[in-house]
Amino acid sequence: MATKLNKKERLRQLKIEIDKNPFYTDDELAELFSVSVQTIRLDRMELGIPELRERIKNVAEENYHKVKAIVGSEIVGELIDLELGKSGISVFEPTPDMAFLKTKIIRGHYIYSQAESLAISVIDADAALIGVANIKYKYPVRIGDRLVAKAEVIRRRGNKYFVWVMIKVKNKEVFRGKFILASLESDNTEKEMQ
Amino acid sequence: MATKLNKKERLRQLKIEIDKNPFYTDDELAELFSVSVQTIRLDRMELGIPELRERIKNVAEENYHKVKAIVGSEIVGELIDLELGKSGISVFEPTPDMAFLKTKIIRGHYIYSQAESLAISVIDADAALIGVANIKYKYPVRIGDRLVAKAEVIRRRGNKYFVWVMIKVKNKEVFRGKFILASLESDNTEKEMQ
Incomplete structure (x- = not known):
């Protein structure tokens, strides 16, 4: 304009x-x-x-009801889009206490948590666990950055789901991960996952 | 006996x-x-x-002083052994609030955090970040399990370090991860990590 x-x-x-x-x-x-x-x-x-934070929360509320494999409050970030069994998007703003004291860079495992919980959220099963994850941190994330994660179920084989997660800050990809998840029946969690 | x-x-x-x-x-x-x-x-x-928890803390205190790339309090678990640049061992007992409400299984990212922070601890540099991680969760971890993680620096190429981490509960391997870390100068964190 x-x-x-x-x-x-x-x-x-x-x-x-x-x-x-x-x-x-x-x-x-x-x-x-x-x-x-x-x-x-x-x-x-x-x-x-309302302000952005509030708008995100409103959209997220609707999506939490759709989630099956994880409890909504366990998702790291706000779930702003979900097509169960197919794809999902979450938004997460790390807080200053999540940064390394030395480098002021957000600790990797918080970014990983957003990706992992989103990967579980998209699974159309009552419970699911991560089996394998291949992940890559591409750029450091800093305090104030807004992480937008997109997950996509690439394929399914029996109770195994292959999910890709990409996280961007603005238009820069900062993280990419491939997850293999196993959906669980409540009585087979003792079996080996891989 | x-x-x-x-x-x-x-x-x-x-x-x-x-x-x-x-x-x-x-x-x-x-x-x-x-x-x-x-x-x-x-x-x-x-x-x-003293009881086990206290004995672990005592041993860990000595190791925190040796760590360079991360602040001791940022390590998930107690660092009970450290040979800087070579290897390290940490012990971690996840608390009940770290379990999924649905399955009572400890959430993967807490296990990942132990592995990641140990991998950073063993690096002999003033700061280091994870670039790549290939990880495998082999058995579900439950409330009350005591996780013993061992990290080993496999090789170094320039500012890149290849670190393997294995986590066991008793004698069962529950997690295994290969990490590639980059040590940082304070002025090059804006560069791409991979």
Whole structure:
């Protein structure tokens, strides 16, 4: 949007944009409409549109009901999309206490936890465990970064599921993992998983 | 030890055994001496030998000073052995809140955290990050299991370190992981890690 809009028109289009993509940050919207972040905040208040964090939570709430293999509260991050047995998306903002004291870089296992719990969430079974994971950390993640993880069930063989997870910060891929999960009957968890 | 010893002799040998291996549980010692766990506890009190948890902490304290690439308190579990640049051992007892509500099995990422933080601990550099990890969960871990992780630096190429981590519960291998880590200079963390 190259030209500035009058306020009425901006409010109308702002609502349309957020309906299309509820995960725009105020920064991104400010850029899109060539106005200040403060203006976007006032516009949102006028339209009664909650802040991003709240919007993410609202979308996530609906998805937690669909999850089968894990309890919603055990998912690291907010589950903003889920097609059970197929794919899922979660958003996670690590907190400062999750960073290494020395390097201020977010500790790998928190990123891993987001990926692992999302991989379990997409499985269409009452319980599932990770058997194998091949993972790659591509760029360091820092305090304030917003991690968007996408999981996809690539194939299924019996009770084994192959799930790929990619995590991005903005458009940069920071993590990639391939997981093999086994769905469980409640009486066979003593058997070897691989 | 097939035959029961008299008390004086048992106390003498108990001290020798715990000196040799401070990580015996009271259960294991009871079996070794063919007496009840209660007897072992009374014997320990008489000898002034603290309980296992305390003994592990004492050994771990000494090792935390040697660690370079991570702050001691960031290590998941107690670091009971460390040869910087070569190998390390940590002991970790997951707590009940680390188990999945559905299956009562310890969540994979807690086991992963022990392995990851141990892999970083053994690196002889001021800071290090995980680049790649290939991991395998072999048996489910349950509440009350004591995880013993061993890490070994297999080789080094420039600032890349190849570290293998094996985790056992009693004598059963429950987890195995190969990690590739990169040591960091404080000014190159923005570069791609792989």
